[in-house]
Every structure is written in structure tokens, then in C-alpha cells.
Amino acid sequence: xxxxxxxxxxxxxxxxxxxxxxxxxxxxxxxxxxxxxxxxxxxxxxxxxxxxxxxxxxxxxxxxxxxxxxxxxxxxxxxxxxxxxxxxxxxxxxxxxxxxxxxxxxxxxxxxxxxxxxxxxxxxxxxxxxxxxxxxxxxxxxxxxxxxxxxxxxxxxxxxxxxxxxxxxxxxxxxxxxxxxxxxxxxxxxxxxxxxxxxxxxxxxxxxxxxxxxxxxxxx
Amino acid sequence: xxxxxxxxxxxxxxxxxxxxxxxxxxxxxxxxxxxxxxxxxxxxxxxxxxxxxxxxxxxxxxxxxxxxxxxxxxxxxxxxxxxxxxxxxxxxxxxxxxxxxxxxxxxxxxxxxxxxxxxxxxxxxxxxxxxxxxxxxxxxxxxxxxxxxxxxxxxxxxxxxxxxxxxxxxxxxxxxxxxxxxxxxxxxxxxxxxxxxxxxxxxxxxxxxxxxxxxxxxxx
DNA sequence: ATATTTTTAGACAGACTTGTCCAAATCGTC
DNA sequence: GACGATTTGGACAAGTCTGTCTAAAAATAT
Numbered sequence: 137x138x139x140x141x142x143x144x145x146x147x148x149x150x151x152x153x154x155x156x157x158x159x160x161x162x163x164x165x166x167x168x169x170x171x172x173x174x175x176x177x178x179x180x181x182x183x184x185x186x187x188x189x190x191x192x193x194x195x196x197x198x199x200x201x202x203x204x205x206x207x208x209x210x211x212x213x214x215x216x217x218x219x220x221x222x223x224x225x226x227x228x229x230x231x232x233x234x235x236x237x238x239x240x241x242x243x244x245x246x247x248x249x250x251x252x253x254x255x256x257x258x259x260x261x262x263x264x265x266x267x268x269x270x271x272x273x274x275x276x277x278x279x280x281x282x283x284x285x286x287x288x289x290x291x292x293x294x295x296x297x298x299x300x301x302x303x304x305x306x307x308x309x310x311x312x313x314x315x316x317x318x319x320x321x322x323x324x325x326x327x328x329x330x331x332x333x334x335x336x337x338x339x340x341x342x343x344x345x346x347x348x349x350x351x352x353x354x355x356x
Numbered sequence: 357x358x359x360x361x362x363x364x365x366x367x368x369x370x371x372x373x374x375x376x377x378x379x380x381x382x383x384x385x386x387x388x389x390x391x392x393x394x395x396x397x398x399x400x401x402x403x404x405x406x407x408x409x410x411x412x413x414x415x416x417x418x419x420x421x422x423x424x425x426x427x428x429x430x431x432x433x434x435x436x437x438x439x440x441x442x443x444x445x446x447x448x449x450x451x452x453x454x455x456x457x458x459x460x461x462x463x464x465x466x467x468x469x470x471x472x473x474x475x476x477x478x479x480x481x482x483x484x485x486x487x488x489x490x491x492x493x494x495x496x497x498x499x500x501x502x503x504x505x506x507x508x509x510x511x512x513x514x515x516x517x518x519x520x521x522x523x524x525x526x527x528x529x530x531x532x533x534x535x536x537x538x539x540x541x542x543x544x545x546x547x548x549x550x551x552x553x554x555x556x557x558x559x560x561x562x563x564x565x566x567x568x569x570x571x572x573x574x575x576x
Numbered sequence: 577a578t579a580t581t582t583t584t585a586g587a588c589a590g591a592c593t594t595g596t597c598c599a600a601a602t603c604g605t606c
Numbered sequence: 607g608a609c610g611a612t613t614t615g616g617a618c619a620a621g622t623c624t625g626t627c628t629a630a631a632a633a634t635a636t
Binding site: 169172174263264267302305306308309311312313319320325344 | 390391479481484528531532536537540568
């Protein structure tokens with residue numbers, strides 16, 4: 137009879153790639169908590185449930201590990217943004233309600249989630265020192281996000297739902313408004329309740345529609 | 357005849373308090389560049405033009421130095437915000453132009469300047485780890501700023517310039533809009549041109565007034 | 577000019593990290 | 607079950623950093 141194993145310290149055997157992921161996740165967490173200089177490889181290894189040597193085997197170097205972390209996080213974020221953008225209400229029924237729901241999804245899947253927090257923190261702590269690290273993201277991330285969102289708004293305007301001069305500006309403003317009420321909570325890592333998320337999105341969309349909504353939706 | 361001294365390495369004798377300030381400024385700079393863990397006391401001393409021992413004489417401890425830095429910066433920022441808030445266009449002539457000018461001042465004096473950058477960086481790098489450090493600022497800073505700005509907007513609304521349901525929400529949205537176009541530049545420490553500042557402010561105010569401006573200014 | 581305080585430069589111990597090396601243990605595969 | 611690859615734990619050198627201590631130099635006040 138095999139001895140029982142305490143479930144929370146259970147040594148689950150994991151594959152090579154699973155360990156790679158686990159290391160990157162732990163590293164992201166520790167880098168964000170302690171900053172690059174303050175991050176301790178022993179701690180990362182422990183948090184990943186792996187020996188220190190394994191960390192070095194996989195990524196070779198602390199700086200290299202940071203590169204891997206940034207690559208992984210930005211890829212995940214880009215994917216999340218892409219997926220969420222695909223749920224934009226192109227053919228809205230109730231424009232306000234649909235945009236609110238979209239804004240909530242945006243916050244949940246791209247900004248308030250684990251990866252969003254990581255990227256934000258890494259950007260602020262290392263963005264200025266290692267601009268090259270984020271150069272790729274800067275081109276593939278915000279620029280394309282803004283353009284994509286601007287295109288959606290432009291289409292809504294063309295369909296008579298909105299009245300917009302500059303869709304690019306409107307897109308950036310939409311995103312800024314959506315985050316207006318959450319900034320403080322996110323800086324201090326407070327957990328944001330579903331309720332707060334909805335209120336923030338509602339406030340944002342109401343303001344956005346007051347500014348850019350047509351007085352009456354276009355008649356079909 | 358006293359020998360000439362190269363002006364940029366000139367050893368300017370400075371008072372006790374001047375050195376205290378110089379140390380805090382250098383520490384703020386280094387803490388922001390390198391993060392708390394990565395900051396090197398020797399480097400801070402060198403950047404302050406002071407021996408390392410003097411740093412220890414004044415502030416005793418690295419952590420203590422961080423506390424002093426945060427206190428100094430938050431005090432300066434609060435003062436700057438207060439001063440700028442006092443220039444709010446309470447009796448506007450051209451509401452759009454006046455609000456744009458106010459937004460530009462806000463960005464220049466509170467957000468894009470040296471102290472604004474320092475506070476932002478310190479908040480993001482150490483805010484989650486030392487929440488107590490910023491607890492005081494959190495109460496005296498954003499909360500009061502929002503309330504004060506909200507009161508101004510409420511007065512403008514009462515005077516017939518604006519149509520606002522919730523002045524607090526509107527105040528936060530105004531600030532969010534004002535920063536919408538500058539976020540990326542600030543993260544990467546890019547210098548923001550006067551031009552960019554004006555455009556950002558103009559975009560923000562136009563959107564804000566589309567949302568909350570009265571169709572026609574109140575007749576006198 | 578003298579006495580007191582502050583500042584400086586350098587040495588120093590103690591602690592901590594990174595990255596390497598290695599032999600034993602473990603895992604996955606045939 | 608046997609083989610090769612991966613992982614582990616621990617030891618290790620080299621370097622960095624903090625914070626203290628000292629005696630000499632400089633600045634300030636009297």
C-alpha cells in the first residue's frame with residue numbers, strides 16, 4: 137500500500153514542457169512581486185516546484201528567463217485581446233447594454249486578469265530599462281488593438297449608431313474610460329469585484345455614448 | 357589666485373538641509389530607475405554628490421530612505437495638484453479653450469513632470485509590497501483631488517455650462533480622458549512634446565464636452 | 577582663532593546571489 | 607528490465623551589497 141500524500145504538497149510528476157511553463161509562471165509572479173533585481177532564482181524554483189538547476193537548464197540565465205517571461209505573457213495577452221475583440225457587438229441590439237458587456241469582457245479577459253496584471257507591472261518596472269524587450273509588443277499590441285477597435289467603431293458609425301470624427305481617438309478614449317474607475321484598485325493589487333467591474337463599464341459606456349452616440353438609433 | 361574649477365564637477369558647498377534634499381532627489385531617481393532592490397546606496401551617494409556615510413547619517417537605513425523619498429514626493433505632488441486645481445476655470449469665457457488650457461497645466465504640473473513620473477513609478481513598483489507607504493497619499497491624494505475637481509464641475513453644471521448626473525464620475529472620466537493619449541509615452545519614459553500635450557488635452561476636452569456640455573452655453 | 581559638528585574615504589565583516597559542477601536519483605521509452 | 611535523458615540536492619567560487627567603524631578633513635558656529 138502506497139503511503140498517503142498530503143494533497144497540497146503532492147509531487148505531481150510533470151512533463152518537460154509542463155515544467156517549462158511552470159517555471160515561466162512562477163518567474164512572472166516573482167519578477168512582478170519583487171522586481172527583476174529583487175527576484176531570487178531560488179524562490180522562483182521553489183514556487184515552480186522545481187530545483188534551481190532545472191531553472192538554469194531551461195533558461196540558462198536570469199535575463200534570459202525575463203525575456204522568456206515577457207514573450208510568453210505578451211503572446212497570451214495578444215491572444216486574449218484578439219479573442220475579446222472578436223466579441224465586439226458588430227450588430228448591436230441594445231447598443232448600451234452590448235457595449236457594457238463588451239467592456240466587462242475586455243476588463244476581465246485582458247486587463248484585470250493575471251496576465252494583464254503581469255504585463256502592466258513588467259511594463260512599469262522594466263519598460264524603461266529594457267525597451268527592446270517590449271518593442272515587439274508595442275508594435276503588435278496597442279497599435280493593432282487600437283486600430284482594430286477603431287475599425288469596429290467606424291463601422292458602427294457608418295451603420296448609423298455613432299457619430300465619430302476620428303475613430304482612432306474614440307477607440308483610445310473608450311479604453312481610457314473603461315479603466316477610469318479601476319486604476320487605483322489595480323495599482324494596489326486589490327481584487328476587483330464583479331459589481332465594481334459592471335459599474336465601471338456602465339459609467340464608461342454611458343459617457344462614451346453621450347459623447348458619440350446618435351440621438352436616436354438609425355431606423356432600419 | 358584660486359585655481360579655476362571645472363563648472364560641472366564644481367564642489368559647491370551646501371548646507372545640511374540642502375544635502376538632505378539632494379540625497380532624497382538622487383534616491384528618488386535611482387529607486388525609480390532600478391527599483392528598490394536594485395538601487396545601490398553607493399550610486400545614490402555618488403548621484404547626490406555625497407559620501408555614502410552621509411546617506412546613512414541622514415536616513416539611517418535603505419528602507420528609511422525610501423520612506424523619506426515617498427513622503428517628499430507625495431507632498432510635492434499634493435502641493436502641485438492643489439496649485440493647479442486652483443487654476444480651474446471657474447468662470448470660463450470660452451469653456452473649451454479654458455478647459456484645454458487647464459488640462460495642459462494638469463499634465464505639465466502633475467503628471468508629466470519629474471515628480472509625477474517618480475510617484476507613478478514608485479506606486480507601480482512598490483505600491484503592492486508596501487501599501488502602508490502610500491496609505492497616506494491614497495487618502496490625501498486621489499480622493500481629495502477627485503472630490504475637488506468634482507466640486508468644480510458641479511459648480512459649472514449649476515451655472516449652466518454642463519449637464520452632469522454624477523460629478524464624481526465625471527471628474528474621474530475627465531482625468532482618464534486627459535491621460536488617454538499619453539499612457540504609452542509615459543510608460544516608456546518618452547519625452548512628451550508641447551504639441552502632443554495640447555493635442556491630447558484637446559481630444560480629451562472635446563470628448564468630455566460632447567458628453568457633458570450643454571447644447572448652448574447658458575445665456576447671461 | 578578655536579571648539580564643535582558634520583563630512584569624508586576607506587577598510588571591513590556578514591550576508592546574500594548568481595551561475596557552475598557533479599554524483600546520485602528519477603523519469604520516460606524501448 | 608535496461609538505457610538515455612532529465613532532474614535533484616548540495617557544494618562551491620566569485621562577486622555584490624548593506625551597514626558599521628575609524629581617523630582625518632572640512633565646515634560651521636562661537
